[in-house]
Each structure stands twice: as structure tokens, then as C-alpha cells.
Amino acid sequence: MGKFEVNLKINNIPVTVEEGTTILDAAKKLNFRIPTLCHHSDLCVAGNCRVCVVEQKGAKALPAACATPVSEGMDISTNSAQVRTARRHVIELLLSEHRSECTSCYKNGKCELQDLANEYRVNETTFMKLVENKGYTIDDFSPSIIKDDSKCIRCQRCVRTCTEMQSVSALAVVNKGEHQKIATFMNKPMHSVVCTNCGQCVTHCPTGALIEKNYIDQVWDVINNPELHVVVQTAPAVRIGLGESLDLSPGNRVTGKMVSALRRLGFDSVLDTDFTADLTILEEGTELLTRLKKALVDKDTETALPMTTSCSPGWVKFIEHKYPELLPNVSTCKSPQQMFGALAKTFYAQKKGLKAEKVVSISIMPCTAKKYEANRPEMRDSGFQDVDYVLTTRELAMMIRQAGIEFASLPNEKYDSIMGDSSGAAVIFGATGGVMEAALRTAYEIVTGREVPFENLDILPVRGLEGVKEAKVLIENVKPEWGFLEGAELSCAIAHGLANAKILMDKVKSGEMSYHFIEIMACPGGCLGGGGQPIPVNNEIREARMKAIYEEDSSLKIRKSHENPEVIALYEQFLGEPLGHKSHELLHTHYTGRKKY
Amino acid sequence: MENKKFKLVDIIFETEGCDVGVVLDRVLKRTPDDIIMDMIDSGLRGRGGAGFPTGLKWKFTRSESAYDKYIICNADEGEPGTFKDREILEKVPMKVFTGMAIAGYAIDAKEGFIYIRGEYRFLQKKLQSQIDEFNQMLENKGLDFKIALRWGSGAYICGEESALFESMEGKRGEPRNKPPYPTVAGFRNKPTVINNVETLVYATMINKYGADKFKELGTRDSRGSKVFSVSGDTPKAGIYELEMGLQVSEFVKEFGDGDTKAVQIGGAGGTCVPRKKFEDMIIGYEGVPTGGSMMIFNSSRSMYNVLHDYLEFFAEESCGQCTPCRVGCQQLLKGIEAVKRGERPPSYLDDLKSLAASMKIASKCGLGQSVANPFSTIIDNFREEVIY
Structure with missing residues (x-):
């Protein structure tokens, strides 16, 4: 119509x-x-x-x-005059219940309220300050997110984000009138409620009321300590987002500049999470094939299918709260960040002749949930906390500014070795559908000995911003050892944003849909739209970042995880084989159910 | 301006000879369009206070093509100084239900709900059995319409129609953006007629006596009569049905204690009329509109205290979602306190009046928009009392 x-x-x-x-x-x-x-x-x-x-x-x-x-x-x-007066009054009222400490505020210069106040030249003393009279709480219990009620202007963007976009509903509006505020269930601290730490509230908050917990000072301290060897890993989506926080337009690929900036900040070794993304594909791909074999050939009823990805810590916490009965379906693979952390203090330290306790591992992530993930008790298999500090893309940009580095004019440099090599398949982990595409590129080839039957390796049905995507891949002419898969159709689904994840998982749970493999990313667009990425974010910006990710993939010579030479070497020299004993010890884990509120 | 003398009316509580079954039978013999034409012709306007023409509301809802439509009786009587809907529901509930059924027949709705304030819980048992009886009567007459009760939980804002729908849907009671209006998307986002308790009784009575009889009362802009809740410094506190268009001075003459200095018309969100304006103001949509609350203050009352009470009420009862209302109410309250204490100069009252004017045009719903009414009328007329 x-x-x-x-x-x-x-x-x-x-x-x-x-x-x-x-x-x-x-x-x-x-x-x-x-x-x-x-x-x-x-x-x-x-x-x-x-x-x-x-x-x-x-x-x-x-x-x-x-x-x-x-x-x-x-x-x-x-x-009109009437409009200007009303608007000025609204801004003055908002400021009257906002604790203005702009110069020391984490969001200084990036605060929408500050911009408006500036634009309208409002007088902050016209009305009486209300915020000082009220008891307010600053909740910094969560390792990921700080919630400061004194800076909240009750726009409810966070509530709508948490409820509509993420179906988490950790945040809600409570009380009315002068007592109205945004709160968790029974005002519990953020770390003890259903919050997945996804940080979408942070990227949608116009003020400093919701920010990531920053670890910049701690990271400067370890960099400045000559006793310590500080390694840094960078997630796939950081290289296509970072530029936005450093005055570049969305969609700029700044991989080489980011590497040189990190080196100039003083990290001892600049390495790549993409390396362990490739490793994840080998572990997870093998896990999927093993599960299929157990279910289809051995008729093992204990084997849970579909298998879902486990790279997104927001998703993992979501399923722990909302679908604990489906936890056996989650891949046992740790996320690439945590695989990297476990290897940094074992394999890397051995290779470099370093004592593990002297290695500090830092990661730069597009994510706030990664901060929580690094602190999980499951993530200490190296004998130490595998990842010591997690910084968001935004925090890295802040450090680059603090160091006085002119980012735009930096040369393009390459990652260090070892654990710096990667493939195009790893880069696309940063976009929704990317893990699926990378897994298919490898799994199909393992099983058939041929490349995936898509032009130029681009599996287009799994790409794009549609909330739930599906793809089917027919497996034919398999290698003899994979005979049981001959003629099978691998059925896959992808969801991004937890509201979409819920739609998909409800269908799986009810039996309405059945799949073999499901990729879920907690954030809309995948990691490129993560809670640690530059602010603002919207679909136009996500599209630009996504385009950059796929350009990065196409630009690389190696585009399949199993062809990453350092990963091949890692198996030869250290791990043995995928899902082997060493892998189980360092790279796999299990999660546990949590309460519903 | 046309105005009326004091005249007690007995339409709402009239029980003699009012067999709602007979009224309904007559209604069911006519077409819905005829019923609606009559309602428009009667000039009946919403008795909750906002005064929207009832017939038009029905007409707009009828013209919507949705399969599900609803009739809601707004019995969330929360305006300070209003207590007439309770009395109506206690005394003549069948006339309220009949109004709902007529509306349901007129717009083709099959379900009606009475959203009643939680404080009226004591009415539940009786009301429920009366509703059951009424539903049975409708079934016997072959009219496909059922009434059910829904309880509020004490928030003033839930009397605002769209917040009421949210509350009925099990959500937090917060007003919605308009448009869409309830006639298009109300309860469950379906076309909905929402009328005040009293309006529905008038709908019944107009269908009993005809529009012409109703039009004989009141003025051109304010047809008919209205039930008033009279309270404050009066020897005759209580509920009275009076002809619309009454001059305030006439009202004071009848109900005042001889020392009346102001009448607050329309509840906390209404207008404060001082003695010197009693002759100029008439009670009706062309003058001072009211949902029925008439609070009379004599010279022993501090108008600062009166305003302070209202503002405390609004600061508490604002739902809090929109800035002008949530923060504005607090600022007005804190502001007059500061002026009283001498911490802010008297001229600050003018800043606050300007703020109140912005609240009136920039707030999301009628609550925030109405705070300026008592604020500016009390500040304008009793400035010294507020300052000193």
C-alpha cells in the first residue's frame, strides 16, 4: 500500500x-x-x-x-521565542538535577547535555540545584559498567536499550515524581543482577550516568614498570572503529596506525586477537564436527545440538540467566580474548623465555562485557588471571590522546610475532555472521577438501544487519573420513542483539526451528557495534564499520583460519591437535546457570 | 457572558422511574448513528474536566474499522477535592453501566472496563455483584457487551487516559505521546472510548429524556448540569448537582461561610479564583472548567500553604518521565520555599511563573500542563502571602 x-x-x-x-x-x-x-x-x-x-x-x-x-x-x-524559552527551561531543569562536574567527568566533551547547554548558553544558576540534596548512588561494583545516578537525566534511553534492543531488562524506571529514577531489581548493584555487561546502555547514554569502568591508569602503571613484559591484543572490530574516536569518519580501517600507536604507547609486544580468532575456528569447527558425528553416527543422545558460539561474553551471561537449560548447547571454546590470554602466559611466555608472572596481558576490545569475562573465575587456566586488563576502543583512543600521539599521521606498522598473524576469516569475527562465515570456510574445506561453494569465499547470506539470518549449506563429495556427512545439509542461524537472540532461542527451545550451528553476538551488528565502541552509534555507522570489516577481509592474502601459519605452528609446537589434551586444559571451559533477575 | 443562577438539579442521582432496562430497550431499537447524533446534539462534554465533546469521541471511535474496540469508564477519581464519582458508583451504578453499554452499542465494542482507584476497594464486592447482574441483563437482551472491573494502585497519573491504558495493560502508568488519540489507538492500541463516570450517567439520561431536555440546562458552551464536590470552609460540604454556567459569586453565596477569600476550582490543577474576581468568573468550559472539585478557603487560610500543598502533591504525583513536569514541580516547590525563607528575592517568583508557563506548553500530558494554573493564579492574586 x-x-x-x-x-x-x-x-x-x-x-x-x-x-x-x-x-x-x-x-x-x-x-x-x-x-x-x-x-x-x-x-x-x-x-x-x-x-x-x-x-x-x-x-x-x-x-x-x-x-x-x-x-x-x-x-x-x-x-520561535516561545520555543527557545521552553527549550532553555528544559535544559536548565535537566542541569538542576544533574551533578555537573564537567571538567573531571569521563564524558567531558562527549556529553550531549553539555553540548546542548553550551549551544543554548543556559544559566546553570537560574534554578536551584536539586541533585546535592538528594541521596544518590554511584554503583561501581561491576567490573564493566559504572552507573552514576547523579548524572542521570531520566531520558530512559538505557531502559529502552536494555529492554527493547537487548531483552535483558536489568534497568527499569522506578518510583514516580521527584523520586523517579533508573534502577536495577531492588536497587541491587549492577554486578549482582541480570545485566550482561553488554554496554549498550553505555553507548546510548547521552551523559556520564552510564560509562565503562576504565582501567587506563592501571595500564599506564604496568607499561611504566620495567619489570613487566606487557603484551597487548586487539580485537577485530577495534581496527575499524578506533578512528571514529580520533576524529576520523566511520568506516576507516586504521589497523596499521593502531599497531604503531600501541607500540608508541610502550607496549612490549603488539599482538592480535585475530590470531586466536583463527584458533577458535579450528577448535570450534572441530567441536561442531565432533558433535555432529556423536549425534548422527554414534546416536549419542547426550550431545546437544544446535551448537551455539561462545565468543560473545554478553551472550554467554545472557544464556546463563535466561536459558540455563541450554548451556550444554554452548560451545566449550573460550572466546578469542580468553584463548589469547591463556596462551600469552603459557605458550608465548615459554617461547619468549619469560616468566609467566612477569607477563601482563592487556586486551583492547570493542566490548564492555570482556572486562567482566576477564574477571571470571573460569578464566585462570594459565595459573594466573589470563587477561589482566581490558580496555575498550574508547579507552585506547583516550590513551593515544594522553600520549600526544597524532594518530592520523602515524605510519602503518605490522603486528609483532608470535601470535600476531591472522586471516581474513578472523577479521570478520567483528561483524554479525562473521564467525559463521569463518567457520564455514574452514569446516567445509576440512570435510570436502574443497573451498566453500561461494564466489570469492564471500558467504553473503550470513552478512548484513537483518536481526535473524539463516543459511543452509549442502555438503557433497566428502572426504572418506567424513562419509557420515555425505549429502547432509548444514543448517545455520545467526542473531545479533540479544532481543533477536531471544527470538531465535525461543524457537529453538520450543522445537519450532532446528539448526546445527548458531552464531549469536550480544550487540547489534556484532562486535563492530559493541558496547566499547566509539559513541555515537546508529545503523548508518554500523553499516560503515561493516563495510570496512569486509574490505579488510578481502584485502588479506590469507582468508581461511586453517591457513594461518602461526596457528599451524602453534598446533605443531604446543597444542598437538584441535580438541586435544592441551586445548582442553587452556582453551575450553564450561559455564553455569544463574538466577533470572 | 451568559450565566446562570444557582439551581439544584436531580438528574444524576434521580432513581425514581429510571429503569435502565427500559432505556436500553429504547436504545437498541435505534441505530448507533442516531444515538451518536443525539449525543452530539446534546452538547454533552466530558465531565472529568477536560471537556471533550462526548458525541464526537464516540463518532470518531465508531468510524475506526478495528474488530476490537473498548469502552472504559474512568473511575480513577484522584483529583484533590473530588469525591463525586465514588458517590455515583455507590448510589446509581446501573446508570453508569448503562452508559457504558450504550457507548458499546454505539461504537460496536464488546468489552467495557471500569478502571477504579485502589482506594475504593471497599466498593468491590457490591460493585462486582451489580456488574454481574448487569452483564446478565445484557445477555438476556442479546447485547454482546460485558463489563469488568480493573483496579488502580494509587497513582494520580493513572487517571490520565493514556497512562490509564498503560496501567491496565500491566505496565508502568505513564502517559503516551499523542497523537494517536484513544479513539484511534487506546487500550491495547485499539480504538477506545474513555469517559468519566459522570459523563456515562449523563449519556444514559440523555437517552432516557432526549437531548433537548438536557440542552435546556446550562449555557451554549456548557450544556446541562454537573456534579460538584464542595469542600473546605463551607458549612455545606458535600456533593451537589448544579446547572452549568453558574457565576462564582453565586456559588460562594450559596456555599461560602461569609468569609470566603478564594475558591480553588478544578482541584489541585485547577484555577484559584480570588474574591475580587468572583463576579467575573463563571463555572463552565467558557470560564473556569472543572471536573467538579470546589475548594473554598476563608481568610484564616494561608494561600502559601495551599500552594505549597498542591506543589508537594504534584512533585510526588508527577510520573517523572518528562522533564518540565518532573523537575519543574520540584523547582516550583523549592522555589517558593526559598522565597519564603528569604534565600531568593521576591522577583524569583517571576522566574518561576515563566517556568510554569513553559511547563504548561512543554509538558507531555495534562498533569504537567495544569500545574501552571494554581501556581500563576495564586502567585498573581496572593503574592504577598507567598513572600511574607
Whole structure:
């Protein structure tokens, strides 16, 4: 059904838009920017901050531009005296319940409230400061996220993110009137509720009320300690996001500059999580094939299928809370970050002739849940905490600024060895569908001896921002040892964003759909849209980052995990074989169920 | 301006000769369109306070093509100084139910709900058995319409229609963005007629007596009569049905204690009319609209305290979702306290009035929009009492 067109005037300029368009979007079409705070293109309309109010001729009240659809003959002013006064009042009111400590605030310079206050030259002393009189809490119990109620402006973006986008509902609105606030269940600290640490609330918070717990000072301390050997690993999605926090436009691939920046920061060895992403493919691919064999040939009813990925710590915590009965379906593989950590203090230390206790392993992640993951008790198989500190992409950018490094003019440098080699298959771990694609590239070839039957290795059905994706791969003319798979159709599904994960897993749980292999990433778009990535984020930015990831993949000579020479060497020199004894000891783990709230 | 003399009316509580079964039989013989035309013709406007023409509300909802539509009786009577809906539900519940059934027939809805404030729990047993009896009567008459009770939990904001829907849907009671209006997307996002308890009784009575009879009462903009809850400094506190369009001075003459200095019309969110304006104001949609709350203050009362109480109430009862209302109410409250204590100059009251004006136009719903009414009328008329 075609949509009707609506004619209206904005600031006396006629404009025609589709029925259902908001005043905000219609104004955008005429290049009038209306300020917003509670609005976010990822989320449903709230219309509660009232910063975007505009004047509508003939109407008694000022409609909120973000929440009001256009209607025929509307006459809108976006900048009348009445509008400016109301907006200024709204901003002043928000500031009155906001603890302004801008110079020391972590979000200084990146705060939407600060920008607005600046734009409207508001007077912060017009109204009485309310925040000092109220008891407020700063919850820093979580290793990932700090929640500071005194900076909260109740826009509810976090609540909508946590509920709609992630179906986690760790955050909710409680109380009313002057006591209204955003809280967890029974005001429990964030680390003891259903929070998955995904950090999407952090990337959607306009102020400093929700931020990642930063470990910048601790990392400077270990770098400056000459006794310690500090290795750093960088996740696939960091190289295509980092530039945004350093004044570059979205979609810039800055791998080489990032490596040289890390070297200039003083890390002893600059290595790549992509190396262990390739390793994950070999372990996880083998695990999948083993499970298929157990289920199909040995008729072992204990073997859980479909197998789901385990790279995303937000997803792992989500399934622990919401589907503990499906935990046997989760791959036993640790995430690439944790495989790297376990190897850094064993294999790497041995090879480099270092004492494990002198090796500090740092990771740069697009993720806040990785901070939590590094602290899990399951992640100490090297005999030490496998990963010592996790920094987000944003924290790395902050360190680069602190060090006075002019990022844009850095030379492109290469990763150190060992554990610095990677394949295109590893890079695409950063995008939703990437682990699936990488796994298929390898598993198909293991089983048939031929490359996956997709042009140029690009498995397009698993790519893109659609919430739940499905793919089927027919396996034919297999090698003799994989005879049981002859003619089988491997059925796969991919979900990103935990709301989509829930949709998919509910179908799996009810038996409505059956698959062999499922990839789930907690964040929309996969790691490229992770909670530790540069702010702001929206689908346009995710698309740009995604394009960069696939460009990075195409640009690499090696595009299949099993061809990564350092991974081959690792098996020869240290691990033996995938799922071997050593692998089990260092690279695999099990998770446990948690309560529902 | 047309105004009316004091006249007691007996329509709402009239029970003699009012057999709702007979009214319903007559309604069912007519077409829904005829019923709606009559309602429009009667000039009946919503008695909850906002005053939207009832017939139009029904007409808009009827014109929606959805299969599921709902009738909701708003009995979340929470406006300070209002207590008439409770009395109506106690005395003439069948007339309320009949109004719902007529509305249901008119718009083609099959379900009706009475959303009643939690504080009226004591009515539950009796109301439920009356509802059961009424539903049985509808079944016997072959009208496919059922009424059920839904309980509020004490939040003032849930009397706001869209917050009420949210509450009924089991969610946090917060007003929605409008449009869409309830006639298009109300309860469960289906077309919904939501009417005040009293409005529904008038709907029944208009169908009993005809629109012309109703139109004989009141003024051009405020047809008919209205039930008032009279409280405060009056020897005659209670519930009275009066003709609309009454001059405030007439009201005070009847109900005041001889020393009335102000009447707060329309509850906490209403307008404060001082003595010097009693002659200028009439009670009705063209003058001071009200959901029925009439609070009378004599010269022993501090208007600062009155305003302070209202603001405390709003700071507590704002749902908190929109900035102007959540923070604005607190600022107005803290602001008059600071002026009283001398911590802010008297001129700060003007800053606060300007803020209240912004709240009136920028708040998301009627709650925040209405706070400016008592604030500016009390500040304007009793400035000295607020400062000193």
C-alpha cells in the first residue's frame, strides 16, 4: 500500500513528506536540526525529555518534534521565542538535577547535555540545584559498567536499550515524581543482577550516568614498570572503529596506525586477537564436527545440538540467566580474548623465555562485557588471571590522546610475532555472521577438501544487519573420513542483539526451528557495534564499520583460519591437535546457570 | 457572558422511574448513528474536566474499522477535592453501566472496563455483584457487551487516559505521546472510548429524556448540569448537582461561610479564583472548567500553604518521565520555599511563573500542563502571602 503525502510548512518553508514522518525528520529534510536528548534512532520514540519541542500554529501546547507525526497543513516553527524559552527551561531543569562536574567527568566533551547547554548558553544558576540534596548512588561494583545516578537525566534511553534492543531488562524506571529514577531489581548493584555487561546502555547514554569502568591508569602503571613484559591484543572490530574516536569518519580501517600507536604507547609486544580468532575456528569447527558425528553416527543422545558460539561474553551471561537449560548447547571454546590470554602466559611466555608472572596481558576490545569475562573465575587456566586488563576502543583512543600521539599521521606498522598473524576469516569475527562465515570456510574445506561453494569465499547470506539470518549449506563429495556427512545439509542461524537472540532461542527451545550451528553476538551488528565502541552509534555507522570489516577481509592474502601459519605452528609446537589434551586444559571451559533477575 | 443562577438539579442521582432496562430497550431499537447524533446534539462534554465533546469521541471511535474496540469508564477519581464519582458508583451504578453499554452499542465494542482507584476497594464486592447482574441483563437482551472491573494502585497519573491504558495493560502508568488519540489507538492500541463516570450517567439520561431536555440546562458552551464536590470552609460540604454556567459569586453565596477569600476550582490543577474576581468568573468550559472539585478557603487560610500543598502533591504525583513536569514541580516547590525563607528575592517568583508557563506548553500530558494554573493564579492574586 502506498503512503500518502503530507504537505506542511516548517519555518515558513513548504515541504512534502510521507505520511507518518515525524516533525523532526521533516525538519531534517529542510536542513533544520532540532535538538534532541531522549531520541535515538535505534530506539522507540519516548518524547519525554521535551528538548525537541516546536511551535505548531493553532495548537495550545508545543508538540515534541520526535514524537509527533506531521499532518496536512501543519505550520511549524522550530525556533520561535516561545520555543527557545521552553527549550532553555528544559535544559536548565535537566542541569538542576544533574551533578555537573564537567571538567573531571569521563564524558567531558562527549556529553550531549553539555553540548546542548553550551549551544543554548543556559544559566546553570537560574534554578536551584536539586541533585546535592538528594541521596544518590554511584554503583561501581561491576567490573564493566559504572552507573552514576547523579548524572542521570531520566531520558530512559538505557531502559529502552536494555529492554527493547537487548531483552535483558536489568534497568527499569522506578518510583514516580521527584523520586523517579533508573534502577536495577531492588536497587541491587549492577554486578549482582541480570545485566550482561553488554554496554549498550553505555553507548546510548547521552551523559556520564552510564560509562565503562576504565582501567587506563592501571595500564599506564604496568607499561611504566620495567619489570613487566606487557603484551597487548586487539580485537577485530577495534581496527575499524578506533578512528571514529580520533576524529576520523566511520568506516576507516586504521589497523596499521593502531599497531604503531600501541607500540608508541610502550607496549612490549603488539599482538592480535585475530590470531586466536583463527584458533577458535579450528577448535570450534572441530567441536561442531565432533558433535555432529556423536549425534548422527554414534546416536549419542547426550550431545546437544544446535551448537551455539561462545565468543560473545554478553551472550554467554545472557544464556546463563535466561536459558540455563541450554548451556550444554554452548560451545566449550573460550572466546578469542580468553584463548589469547591463556596462551600469552603459557605458550608465548615459554617461547619468549619469560616468566609467566612477569607477563601482563592487556586486551583492547570493542566490548564492555570482556572486562567482566576477564574477571571470571573460569578464566585462570594459565595459573594466573589470563587477561589482566581490558580496555575498550574508547579507552585506547583516550590513551593515544594522553600520549600526544597524532594518530592520523602515524605510519602503518605490522603486528609483532608470535601470535600476531591472522586471516581474513578472523577479521570478520567483528561483524554479525562473521564467525559463521569463518567457520564455514574452514569446516567445509576440512570435510570436502574443497573451498566453500561461494564466489570469492564471500558467504553473503550470513552478512548484513537483518536481526535473524539463516543459511543452509549442502555438503557433497566428502572426504572418506567424513562419509557420515555425505549429502547432509548444514543448517545455520545467526542473531545479533540479544532481543533477536531471544527470538531465535525461543524457537529453538520450543522445537519450532532446528539448526546445527548458531552464531549469536550480544550487540547489534556484532562486535563492530559493541558496547566499547566509539559513541555515537546508529545503523548508518554500523553499516560503515561493516563495510570496512569486509574490505579488510578481502584485502588479506590469507582468508581461511586453517591457513594461518602461526596457528599451524602453534598446533605443531604446543597444542598437538584441535580438541586435544592441551586445548582442553587452556582453551575450553564450561559455564553455569544463574538466577533470572 | 451568559450565566446562570444557582439551581439544584436531580438528574444524576434521580432513581425514581429510571429503569435502565427500559432505556436500553429504547436504545437498541435505534441505530448507533442516531444515538451518536443525539449525543452530539446534546452538547454533552466530558465531565472529568477536560471537556471533550462526548458525541464526537464516540463518532470518531465508531468510524475506526478495528474488530476490537473498548469502552472504559474512568473511575480513577484522584483529583484533590473530588469525591463525586465514588458517590455515583455507590448510589446509581446501573446508570453508569448503562452508559457504558450504550457507548458499546454505539461504537460496536464488546468489552467495557471500569478502571477504579485502589482506594475504593471497599466498593468491590457490591460493585462486582451489580456488574454481574448487569452483564446478565445484557445477555438476556442479546447485547454482546460485558463489563469488568480493573483496579488502580494509587497513582494520580493513572487517571490520565493514556497512562490509564498503560496501567491496565500491566505496565508502568505513564502517559503516551499523542497523537494517536484513544479513539484511534487506546487500550491495547485499539480504538477506545474513555469517559468519566459522570459523563456515562449523563449519556444514559440523555437517552432516557432526549437531548433537548438536557440542552435546556446550562449555557451554549456548557450544556446541562454537573456534579460538584464542595469542600473546605463551607458549612455545606458535600456533593451537589448544579446547572452549568453558574457565576462564582453565586456559588460562594450559596456555599461560602461569609468569609470566603478564594475558591480553588478544578482541584489541585485547577484555577484559584480570588474574591475580587468572583463576579467575573463563571463555572463552565467558557470560564473556569472543572471536573467538579470546589475548594473554598476563608481568610484564616494561608494561600502559601495551599500552594505549597498542591506543589508537594504534584512533585510526588508527577510520573517523572518528562522533564518540565518532573523537575519543574520540584523547582516550583523549592522555589517558593526559598522565597519564603528569604534565600531568593521576591522577583524569583517571576522566574518561576515563566517556568510554569513553559511547563504548561512543554509538558507531555495534562498533569504537567495544569500545574501552571494554581501556581500563576495564586502567585498573581496572593503574592504577598507567598513572600511574607
